[in-house]
Amino acid sequence: MKGKNIRLLRYAVQYWFLLFCIYIGYRFYLFVRHFETGGVSPFVSRPPSVEGFLPIAGFMSFKYFVLTGIIEPIHPAALFLFMAAVAVSLFFKKGFCGWICPVGTVSQSLWMAGERITGRNFRLPRWVDIPLRAVKYLAMGFFLVMIGLIIRTSMMVLFFITDYYKIVDVRTMKFFTEMSTATAVFLVVVGLMSIFYKNVWCRYLCPYGALLELVSKLSPARIRRNKKACINCGSCSKHCPALIDVQHSESVSSAECFGCLTCVSYCKGEGALQMTVKIPKKGIRSVRPVFYVVALLIVFYSFVFVAKVTNHWASGVSYQEYMKLLSKQGPTQREHPRLP
Structure with missing residues (x-):
């Protein structure tokens, strides 16, 4: 597959997920x-995929599942989407x-727009860049300690049955639809910075990404450079969205690597850069870009498929509970639609 086609394929996958997220958000x-109006507004079935925006709930459910073997029924999709993200990062x-991540796609769109406007992207000095990159790890460490060590199984059971947890997805939506001034200012600042600097949120602030970085260190997949084929043009390092010095690496071991194949797509040396996978007892094998992408999507959607066929996809919160928790006018006498 030619370089430009690799990028077009990636953009198609990214924007498909972004548009899908906008659709399910709406x-x-x-x-x-429907519930806030007491049933006056038309009923629309709840899209379980919104639980992809509940990674903390997914992490808690994952711990609960590992320790008890039980899938909590309130937000089961959060668990499967969390495991899907971890599995994709592992392989x-x-x-x-x-x-896949829609936030990453928006961030990418901003810095690409900035590059077109200014002719370049900027890079923070190393003494600023490294401390800022620690922020996401500190945030990740907080959640790992709180959920992984401090919160016990009995505490999670009690939390799962609270009204707060039942509508935590609604609260997450309200965080953005009814955001505070401080939140708005923060998002504007991050957005403006993202125009001039690549992937500000992903590189410096995202604790979810930090967790996936740690998981990705175990991945058998890796970009490798053939010194003999490399013409040292520097295109790979110039265009890497993670700011990795691919040009001077025999293999890209950095946890920051997105596995996005951007460096491969811009490589001017025939066969100089390839996505490879290390197979036990068989050594290192190169992987064609299209096979890599198809395999990635298969792994991700396999978790969605399993969740659906085992009836662990839709929320266990009933229509009556939603009406009680969300209605601002009180429930109506209308017939209750059946939730999927």
Whole structure:
């Protein structure tokens, strides 16, 4: 596959997920609106995929599942989407961030727009860059300690049955639809910085990405450079969205690597850069870009498939509970639609 086609394929996958997230976000808004109006607004079924925006709930459910073997029924999709993101990162570097995450796609769109406007992207000096990159690890460490060590199983059971947890997805939506001034200012600042600096949120602030980085260190997939074929043009390092010095690396071991194949797509040396996978007892094998992407998507959607066929996809919160928790006018006497 030619370089430009690799990038077009990635953009197609990224923007498909972004548009899908916008679609389910709008459907979820209509779903919530139905209950907030006491059933006056038309009923729209709740899209379980919105639980992809509940990584903390997914992490808690994952711990609960590992310790008890039980899948909590309130937000089961959060668990499967969390496991899907981890699995993709385990096998395909930070492939979830580089191919699927809608926040990453928005961030990418901003710095690409900035590059077109200013003719370049800027880079923070090393003495600023390194300390800032520690922020996401500190945030990740906080959640790992709190959920992984401090919160016990009995505490999670009690939390799972609270009204707060039942509508935590609604609260997450309200965080953005009814955001505070401080939140708005923060998002504007991050957005403006993202125009001039590549992937500000992903590189410095995202604790979810930090967790997936640690997982990706175990990945058998890795970009490798053939010294003999390399013409030292520097295109790979110039265009890397993670700011990795690919040109001077025999293999890209950095946890920041998105596995996005951007460096491969810009490589001017025939066969100089390839995505490879290390197979036990068989050594290192190169992987064609299209096979890499197809395999990544298969792994991700396999978790969605399993969740659906085992009836662990839709929320266990009933229509009556949603009406009680969300109604601003009180429930109506209308017949209750059946939730999927």
